[in-house]
Amino acid sequence: MIQIFTTGGTIDKVYFDANSEFEVGHSLLPELLSESNIHEGYRLRELMRKDSLEMNDEDRHRILEAARECDCDRIVITHGTDTMADTAAVLAGLKDKTIVLTGAMQPARMRRTDAVFNVGFAWAAVQLLPAGVYIAMNGEVFEAGAVRKNLQAQRFERT
Amino acid sequence: MIQIFTTGGTIDKVYFDANSEFEVGHSLLPELLSESNIHEGYRLRELMRKDSLEMNDEDRHRILEAARECDCDRIVITHGTDTMADTAAVLAGLKDKTIVLTGAMQPARMRRTDAVFNVGFAWAAVQLLPAGVYIAMNGEVFEAGAVRKNLQAQRFERT
Amino acid sequence: MIQIFTTGGTIDKVYFDANSEFEVGHSLLPELLSESNIHEGYRLRELMRKDSLEMNDEDRHRILEAARECDCDRIVITHGTDTMADTAAVLAGLKDKTIVLTGAMQPARMRRTDAVFNVGFAWAAVQLLPAGVYIAMNGEVFEAGAVRKNLQAQRFERT
Amino acid sequence: MIQIFTTGGTIDKVYFDANSEFEVGHSLLPELLSESNIHEGYRLRELMRKDSLEMNDEDRHRILEAARECDCDRIVITHGTDTMADTAAVLAGLKDKTIVLTGAMQPARMRRTDAVFNVGFAWAAVQLLPAGVYIAMNGEVFEAGAVRKNLQAQRFERT
Numbered sequence: 073m074i075q076i077f078t079t080g081g082t083i084d085k086v087y088f089d090a091n092s093e094f095e096v097g098h099s100l101l102p103e104l105l106s107e108s109n110i111h112e113g114y115r116l117r118e119l120m121r122k123d124s125l126e127m128n129d130e131d132r133h134r135i136l137e138a139a140r141e142c143d144c145d146r147i148v149i150t151h152g153t154d155t156m157a158d159t160a161a162v163l164a165g166l167k168d169k170t171i172v173l174t175g176a177m178q179p180a181r182m183r184r185t186d187a188v189f190n191v192g193f194a195w196a197a198v199q200l201l202p203a204g205v206y207i208a209m210n211g212e213v214f215e216a217g218a219v220r221k222n223l224q225a226q227r228f229e230r231t
Numbered sequence: 232m233i234q235i236f237t238t239g240g241t242i243d244k245v246y247f248d249a250n251s252e253f254e255v256g257h258s259l260l261p262e263l264l265s266e267s268n269i270h271e272g273y274r275l276r277e278l279m280r281k282d283s284l285e286m287n288d289e290d291r292h293r294i295l296e297a298a299r300e301c302d303c304d305r306i307v308i309t310h311g312t313d314t315m316a317d318t319a320a321v322l323a324g325l326k327d328k329t330i331v332l333t334g335a336m337q338p339a340r341m342r343r344t345d346a347v348f349n350v351g352f353a354w355a356a357v358q359l360l361p362a363g364v365y366i367a368m369n370g371e372v373f374e375a376g377a378v379r380k381n382l383q384a385q386r387f388e389r390t
Numbered sequence: 391m392i393q394i395f396t397t398g399g400t401i402d403k404v405y406f407d408a409n410s411e412f413e414v415g416h417s418l419l420p421e422l423l424s425e426s427n428i429h430e431g432y433r434l435r436e437l438m439r440k441d442s443l444e445m446n447d448e449d450r451h452r453i454l455e456a457a458r459e460c461d462c463d464r465i466v467i468t469h470g471t472d473t474m475a476d477t478a479a480v481l482a483g484l485k486d487k488t489i490v491l492t493g494a495m496q497p498a499r500m501r502r503t504d505a506v507f508n509v510g511f512a513w514a515a516v517q518l519l520p521a522g523v524y525i526a527m528n529g530e531v532f533e534a535g536a537v538r539k540n541l542q543a544q545r546f547e548r549t
Numbered sequence: 550m551i552q553i554f555t556t557g558g559t560i561d562k563v564y565f566d567a568n569s570e571f572e573v574g575h576s577l578l579p580e581l582l583s584e585s586n587i588h589e590g591y592r593l594r595e596l597m598r599k600d601s602l603e604m605n606d607e608d609r610h611r612i613l614e615a616a617r618e619c620d621c622d623r624i625v626i627t628h629g630t631d632t633m634a635d636t637a638a639v640l641a642g643l644k645d646k647t648i649v650l651t652g653a654m655q656p657a658r659m660r661r662t663d664a665v666f667n668v669g670f671a672w673a674a675v676q677l678l679p680a681g682v683y684i685a686m687n688g689e690v691f692e693a694g695a696v697r698k699n700l701q702a703q704r705f706e707r708t
Contacts, residue, residue: 264507345426345427351506353514
């Protein structure tokens with residue numbers, strides 16, 4: 073069993089015509105997983121719908137508590153990319169579970185997006201990695217505490 | 232020969248991760264037309280890249296001049312929806328050309344969008360309608376001066 | 391009110407893994423129209439699910455009868471492209487309705503397809519054209535009896 | 550460095566209007582990887598373009614030789630699903646490389662497909678698994694020699 077926690081971020085952004093901007097909508101993950109022939113073996117819970125730049129210490133604490141209390145030992149967290157590394161660092165204290173954070177540079181609802189690949193990538197990573205906290209982005213696995221987003225290159229890289 | 236003028240609006244919005252928001256990008260129309268087996272018989276010129284809420288009188292005057300000076304008598308204008316009716320009213324003085332404004336409620340770059348249908352719809356409308364200025368949205372043709380966007384219903388309707 | 395009759399063809403093809411080939415599935419039109427903010431004002435009836443190369447005289451007679459008996463005077467027919475011109479010729483005897491045949495070179499279920507544009511194009515054509523039978527493909531309107539599919543160029547053209 | 554070998558199968562099927570059927574086209578993998586922000590770190594070589602039902606012993610021997618001679622120790626092979634388990638069994642003699650076979654039930658060129666998720670999944674699997682031969686499908690990793698495609702359920706499962 074894999075537990076998914078969604079927290080918002082680009083991956084789940086929806087375009088709202090009413091105010092001509094993107095906001096975080098409901099998660100597309102169940103639809104993406106279903107298209108990929110994955111209909112069971114996971115649970116999904118929405119923790120919040122935030123741009124990761126708007127997340128504060130309290131939000132990260134909520135994510136930490138949700139991960140700690142969860143009775144699954146394999147957890148995927150979808151998260152905005154801008155502060156994904158910060159949340160990973162907060163979670164790094166959890167030593168007995170495999171926790172993989174992922175997200176996207178382009179919303180899952182776009183024609184061209186990295187979201188579906190990233191979810192597939194994270195799905196394997198969470199099953200195959202030993203206990204620990206990781207970021208799975210741009211086709212690579214990074215350990216919490218040793219990763220940053222390179223804003224210019226629009227990629228994650230080791231620190 | 233059909234002249235396309237692009238002015239921006241939701242139809243051409245791109246998601247920029249750098250600032251976590253959508254901005255107007257280059258027009259997808261040549262790509263959409265090519266996918267629809269239309270490779271010639273039109274010219275495209277970008278007039279501006281604006282959200283239609285940001286358009287001012289000067290912008291509308293530029294669009295009017297471009298349409299007036301154009302030597303094609305069939306013109307499609309892609310435009311943001313919020314003030315599309317205002318621009319149509321400004322253009323309504325042009326009596327000798329068939330001018331069709333269209334746009335989209337969801338960006339053409341989304342998986343689910345009204346953009347492609349609307350462009351196809353406008354493509355027929357501009358060929359089949361007599362001289363005049365029209366809005367082609369949600370599968371209907373509206374005459375300039377007698378149409379408004381209903382923000383609640385997210386549709387265009389006759390006034 | 392617009393009546394849609396679906397008859398099959400590439401536009402509605404689905405990939406069936408079981409036999410590793412494409413077959414005609416249920417029509418995507420209601421979904422495509424809904425994405426384009428068209429939720430009412432039309433009726434849809436499936437007449438058959440055939441590759442147009444497999445259509446025979448009896449099939450064309452069924453289409454003719456359905457169009458004749460229909461109480462709408464604006465009819466869109468989705469049809470395979472290979473014999474679309476033949477069916478249009480059979481329908482050409484109907485003088486009091488506007489009938490527009492359309493279809494696609496690539497299935498509507500593909501990422502890149504002409505289907506959505508063609509449906510939008512046909513949607514305007516059926517509203518704006520006088521009574522008669524027409525083919526609406528590759529961004530052009532053709533009159534029944536004066537059109538053929540150019541297999542090499544993958545386009546419809548006047549005869 | 551990851552070596553990709555493509556062999557055909559549903560994942561790369563293209564719809565050819567000329568004969569109204571799907572055939573194997575060029576691989577979409579470079580495009581899918583690029584959309585997922587993966588621009589380097591891999592090489593791709595097309596070995597053949599076959600439906601896996603048409604593969605014979607000679608074809609499987611070619612795949613085996615390509616994998617054996619490859620100087621990368623991490624290899625992804627895209628392959629039709631019907632005989633993927635057979636090819637995996639042939640490759641199982643290679644003990645010193647991590648080889649992951651993947652494919653799709655729906656072509657990568659469809660709007661709704663498992664292809665992108667599967668490629669992302671295989672991309673993590675090939676980096677994280679120890680030397681061996683594996684099938685990565687429907688969000689699970691299977692060892693060569695202990696897996697079959699369940700035609701009814703349209704899923705891979707352990708034998």
